[in-house]
Amino acid sequence: MLNRLTLPAALCVLVTALLLAPTARALALDKVSFTFGTEDDRGEVGSYGLSTGWDWDVQWFKTGQWYLTTYSEFGLNVWKNDDSNSSGNDTLVNGYVMQALRWQRDLSTTLPVFIDVGSSLNVYSDSEIGNQDFSIPFAFGTQFGAGIRFGPAREYQILYRFQHQSNAGLGDDNPGIQFHLISLTYRF
Numbered sequence: 001m002l003n004r005l006t007l008p009a010a011l012c013v014l015v016t017a018l019l020l021a022p023t024a025r026a027l028a029l030d031k032v033s034f035t036f037g038t039e040d041d042r043g044e045v046g047s048y049g050l051s052t053g054w055d056w057d058v059q060w061f062k063t064g065q066w067y068l069t070t071y072s073e074f075g076l077n078v079w080k081n082d083d084s085n086s087s088g089n090d091t092l093v094n095g096y097v098m099q100a101l102r103w104q105r106d107l108s109t110t111l112p113v114f115i116d117v118g119s120s121l122n123v124y125s126d127s128e129i130g131n132q133d134f135s136i137p138f139a140f141g142t143q144f145g146a147g148i149r150f151g152p153a154r155e156y157q158i159l160y161r162f163q164h165q166s167n168a169g170l171g172d173d174n175p176g177i178q179f180h181l182i183s184l185t186y187r188f
Contacts, residue, residue: 028054029052029053030053030054030055031052031053031055031157031185031186031187031188032050032051032052032185032186032188033051033052033053033075033157033183033185033186034048034049034050034183034184035047035048035049035050035051035075035161035181035182035183036049036181036182037161037179037180037181037182038179038180039177039178040162040177040178040180041177042083044082044083045080045081045082045129045130045132045177045179046079046080047078047079047080047094047181048077048080049075049076049077049078049094050075051073051074051076051183052073052074052075053071053072053073053074053098054071054072055069055070055071056069056070056071056072058070065105065106065109066103066104066105066106067103067104067106068102068104069102069104070100070101070102071099071100071102072097072098072099072100073098073099073100073118074095074096074097074098075095075096076093076095076096077093077096078092078093078094079091079093079094081129081130083130083131086130086131087131088128088129088130088131088132088133089126089128089129089130090129091129092124092125092126092129093125094122094123094125094165095122095123096120096121096122096141097120097121098118098119098120098141098143099118099119099120100116100117100118100119100143101116101117101118102114102115102116103116107154111148112148112149113146113147114146114148115145115146116143116144116145116146116147116159117142117143117144118141118143118145119140119141119142119143120140120141120142120143120165121138121141122138122140122141122165123137123138124137124138124139125137132177133173133175134167134171134173134174134175134177135167135170135172135173136167136170136171138167138170139165139167139168139176140165140166140168141163141165142163142164143161143162143164144161144162145160145162147159147160147183154187155186156184156185156186156187157183157184157187158182158183158184158185159183159185160180160181161179161180161181161182161183162179162180162181163178163179163181164176164177164178165177165178165179
């Protein structure tokens, strides 16, 4: 997956991270994440990007060592098409905002695992990548994931996320796209 990074795209991600870092505390943001993965269907489209967001610091339905919480996230992903036989764009930028619910095991436990479900609004820099035409540069997203927080203050997180994006029939075509993603997060 990392061999799909082109120098300009990697520099764009690095510059974005450097610009987000000093403003994150001022905006009450409490985390930054790097995400990478591949398309579910044919594996021809890779995705990598940066996101930030904040936890809402709520605990609903607390039962024993588990509780329900929520968080907000926004970010940019670069999609890279590796199919040399395709006729469409090789690169697409996906900007998104997401709200998620998390069933979290208490952070004081030895194994603070969690399960996520979320929905997002996505805007694309173009309506196609490779041989996939999404008809419009807008999509709704659904995410399901699981992960664990670790580190002395539980400041690190690794998350597996399955993501589906679709224009929900608003365009002429609605092929949708699915990704398997790994997200590495640092909380400050």
